[in-house]
Amino acid sequence: MKRAITGIAAASMALGMMVPAAFAATTSSNSMKWEQQYISISGQQTGFKGFAANYAGSPTTFMPIWYVDHALQAMGFTVSWTGNDLLINNSNVNYKGTPQPGSGPNGIYLNGVLVQNTTVKKAVDPASKVETTYMPIYFVLKVLQDVGVAQTNDWNGSTLVMTAPTPPSVTTGFSTPMASGEQLGSGTSTSPAVSSNGGALTLTTTLSNSNGAAQANTAVNVTVSGTAGNTPVIEANGSYVTPNYDNNGDWTFTANTNSSGQLAVSVVGTGSYSVTFADANNTSVKTEGYLSFLNSTSGLLTAANGSPDISTVSNGTTGITAVTYTLPLNSSGAVQANTQVSFNVTGNANFVTQSGQTVGQSVYAYSNSQGQATVYVNDFTAQNVTVGAEIASNGTANAGSPDKYTATTTLDYTDPNVSTSQSLNNIAAFAFSDSTSAASTSSPSSVAGVPENGTVTNNVYFVPVGSSSVLTPADGTVTYDLNATNGATIGLYLNNASVKLPSFTSQYLQSSISSDSSMTLQFVPDSTNSYYNVYVNGVELLTKAGGSAVQVSNAEFGANLTAGSNTGSSSTLTVKSGSASAQASYTFSGSTPIYVSNVSPAVSTLGADNTENVTFQVDDSQGNPVKNQQVEIGLDSNLSGNLWVVAVNGTQLTQASGNGGTWYTPIPLNGKGTVTVGQTVYNPSYNTLVPGTATWQSGNNYFTATTDSNGDVTLTIQNGGAFAYVNSGNNASALSAGQTVTAYTYSNNSSSPAIQFVGPSTPLSSVYGGNGTQVLSIDAK
Numbered sequence: 001m002k003r004a005i006t007g008i009a010a011a012s013m014a015l016g017m018m019v020p021a022a023f024a025a026t027t028s029s030n031s032m033k034w035e036q037q038y039i040s041i042s043g044q045q046t047g048f049k050g051f052a053a054n055y056a057g058s059p060t061t062f063m064p065i066w067y068v069d070h071a072l073q074a075m076g077f078t079v080s081w082t083g084n085d086l087l088i089n090n091s092n093v094n095y096k097g098t099p100q101p102g103s104g105p106n107g108i109y110l111n112g113v114l115v116q117n118t119t120v121k122k123a124v125d126p127a128s129k130v131e132t133t134y135m136p137i138y139f140v141l142k143v144l145q146d147v148g149v150a151q152t153n154d155w156n157g158s159t160l161v162m163t164a165p166t167p168p169s170v171t172t173g174f175s176t177p178m179a180s181g182e183q184l185g186s187g188t189s190t191s192p193a194v195s196s197n198g199g200a201l202t203l204t205t206t207l208s209n210s211n212g213a214a215q216a217n218t219a220v221n222v223t224v225s226g227t228a229g230n231t232p233v234i235e236a237n238g239s240y241v242t243p244n245y246d247n248n249g250d251w252t253f254t255a256n257t258n259s260s261g262q263l264a265v266s267v268v269g270t271g272s273y274s275v276t277f278a279d280a281n282n283t284s285v286k287t288e289g290y291l292s293f294l295n296s297t298s299g300l301l302t303a304a305n306g307s308p309d310i311s312t313v314s315n316g317t318t319g320i321t322a323v324t325y326t327l328p329l330n331s332s333g334a335v336q337a338n339t340q341v342s343f344n345v346t347g348n349a350n351f352v353t354q355s356g357q358t359v360g361q362s363v364y365a366y367s368n369s370q371g372q373a374t375v376y377v378n379d380f381t382a383q384n385v386t387v388g389a390e391i392a393s394n395g396t397a398n399a400g401s402p403d404k405y406t407a408t409t410t411l412d413y414t415d416p417n418v419s420t421s422q423s424l425n426n427i428a429a430f431a432f433s434d435s436t437s438a439a440s441t442s443s444p445s446s447v448a449g450v451p452e453n454g455t456v457t458n459n460v461y462f463v464p465v466g467s468s469s470v471l472t473p474a475d476g477t478v479t480y481d482l483n484a485t486n487g488a489t490i491g492l493y494l495n496n497a498s499v500k501l502p503s504f505t506s507q508y509l510q511s512s513i514s515s516d517s518s519m520t521l522q523f524v525p526d527s528t529n530s531y532y533n534v535y536v537n538g539v540e541l542l543t544k545a546g547g548s549a550v551q552v553s554n555a556e557f558g559a560n561l562t563a564g565s566n567t568g569s570s571s572t573l574t575v576k577s578g579s580a581s582a583q584a585s586y587t588f589s590g591s592t593p594i595y596v597s598n599v600s601p602a603v604s605t606l607g608a609d610n611t612e613n614v615t616f617q618v619d620d621s622q623g624n625p626v627k628n629q630q631v632e633i634g635l636d637s638n639l640s641g642n643l644w645v646v647a648v649n650g651t652q653l654t655q656a657s658g659n660g661g662t663w664y665t666p667i668p669l670n671g672k673g674t675v676t677v678g679q680t681v682y683n684p685s686y687n688t689l690v691p692g693t694a695t696w697q698s699g700n701n702y703f704t705a706t707t708d709s710n711g712d713v714t715l716t717i718q719n720g721g722a723f724a725y726v727n728s729g730n731n732a733s734a735l736s737a738g739q740t741v742t743a744y745t746y747s748n749n750s751s752s753p754a755i756q757f758v759g760p761s762t763p764l765s766s767v768y769g770g771n772g773t774q775v776l777s778i779d780a781k
Contacts, residue, residue: 062137221283230269268293344362430444464555488517609721636671651690744775
């Protein structure tokens with residue numbers, strides 16, 4: 001504090017006139033008279049002690065500069081003391097006149113320029129007992145006058161009135177972008193600038209302040225928006241730029257205007273782009289231009305706004321958006337003017353006049369002298385709609401199917417009064433199986449040790465839970481942010497809405513997002529609130545390339561990870577939605593399980609209601625053990641329903657019931673199982689889910705077991721009497737199988753499973769194509 005106070009005094013002197021050599025460095029208490037002083041800013045006064053003392057033989061009033069400094073800071077100045085020099089900075093303030101620093105041991109700098117050398121004067125403040133720097137009021141007024149916050153008449157002998165300096169004029173607008181390099185159009189939303197020869201298109205705008213003066217060397221944020229994958233080459237004022245890409249068709253960068261306040265952005269690309277210029281210091285000040293790159297065979301469709309707000313009853317024109325079709329050049333390379341164009345739009349959207357009168361969902365328009373035809377679309381429903389266009393003589397067969405037109409564009413209508421994403425209370429996480437019906441606010445939100453390898457894909461399923469229940473499309477949009485560590489890439493499985501109960505299938509991901517370690521996943525309700533449309537990084541998911549949109553009945557999804565080149569042995573997937581989050585950790589193995597060896601016992605007899613532990617080693621193609629990894633084990637429907645795998649590697653196959661109890665979930669060797677309760681025979685409908693041990697989905701003809709640190713698996717097989725969760729309780733199966741069980745493996749196996757259980761009536765030609773080797777025989781009595 002002491003050094004800072006000293007520095008402030010130096011600052012004041014630096015900004016004043018040159019101090020005479022007669023100015024003393026210290027003042028004795030006998031030569032000065034203390035008095036009350038004030039600084040007033042906007043009517044708020046701060047009081048302190050100054051003093052009157054002789055200066056150059058004449059009585060003068062001295063003021064503590066520490067208070068002046070804090071007043072300057074309150075007005076936006078930055079002040080720092082180096083121990084010898086005081087640095088005062090404010091980019092909106094310039095020193096008036098030519099500095100004449102004079103002499104003295106202490107330097108004062110304004111915006112990096114030395115404006116005064118001086119010698120500070122110190123005295124002990126009678127209130128704080130701290131040595132403080134003081135300066136004659138004459139110099140204080142001179143400093144404040146030079147920075148524009150006080151004049152000579154603002155001092156009345158005891159109070160100094162300070163006023164914040166007038167800020168410089170702010171930028172107020174861009175000029176309309178002027179296009180160059182175009183063969184057609186002018187660069188507006190209804191007349192995009194068009195390149196038909198593959199050359200660059202340039203948009204140039206000038207940034208001016210409120211007085212109309214050009215703003216030279218001013219930062220401008222630029223966004224070039226197009227179709228994901230159509231990466232443009234961009235120059236700004238003649239220099240190539242490397243923009244930031246958001247994986248959603250937006251390329252952004254910042255560039256400065258030139259000495260004339262102009263910024264010229266040149267683009268070479270494919271398809272259509274909008275270019276937005278925004279003042280980096282005031283992003284509400286912006287302008288926009290439109291560009292299109294035309295090939296020789298098809299036209300281009302450009303929307304003035306790809307994400308408009310919907311219209312409402314109170315404002316029926318809010319959603320009106322111009323859509324312009326640029327016709328391809330004809331066979332002679334000439335513009336196709338006065339040519340009829342067919343337009344069509346999907347969903348609840350309609351073509352309208354500029355004033356909002358509805359025309360219909362199919363319209364015709366004629367191209368202008370630039371070979372461009374413009375129509376207007378409006379929608380009162382939040383939804384995605386497709387607009388299609390083509391020359392009318394080619395469009396008859398495609399009427400009503402805009403997705404088949406030669407040129408299409410999508411408009412994403414949104415309701416600004418509806419939250420963009422629902423707030424979740426929990427994201428429930430379940431390993432290996434969908435569990436929408438079981439999810440609640442208290443469900444676990446983390447899963448650990450999920451194994452992945454080249455032949456086995458394991459999903460963790462994430463379920464959105466609201467205040468009390470799982471969300472539905474009627475609840476609104478659900479947005480997730482997914483991030484995988486160590487460079488692992490994310491695969492998605494989504495609920496197939498064509499069946500009543502969730503049935504999850506792998507989803508087609510476009511090339512731009514098929515190998516991402518992070519993504520934004522959105523479930524957006526359709527216009528009926530019956531299904532969700534699904535978007536990844538803003539791109540709508542399709543059933544296949546060029547296929548229809550994926551629609552799902554709930555916002556649960558499954559995710560798996562694939563190891564990247566630098567992933568190593570593990571990765572953690574984090575899923576967030578607002579304040580809710582969930583995690584799943586995955587482990588990877590570098591080898592693939594092919595076959596089994598060292599089966600023990602190879603031959604045995606198993607009595608009724610007894611168990612047998614069968615151990616085998618899982619090997620890769622080189623004969624090396626595959627450690628800590630999942631392996632598929634084949635089941636056979638010809639085996640008895642009374643033979644069960646009740647434990648794997650010593651861990652019993654059970655799971656918590658959710659009410660403090662335990663469900664027994666053994667795996668039937670025939671993939672179905674048989675349990676008789678009373679006079680009724682049941683086949684278990686549960687799924688076996690023991691992370692890090694075993695997994696089985698009811699009805700599947702295989703299950704997975706995880707090898708131990710030696711590459712071994714131990715199966716505990718029971719001959720009847722196994723308890724299984726059926727008919728809302730744990731019930732035992734019949735006591736005897738009365739059947740011989742064999743198992744085969746194949747060292748040249750190119751697909752799963754690594755070991756196959758076989759029933760007595762199963763033809764061996766169906767087991768590994770008849771090439772398998774028997775490794776196990778159990779006589780179940």
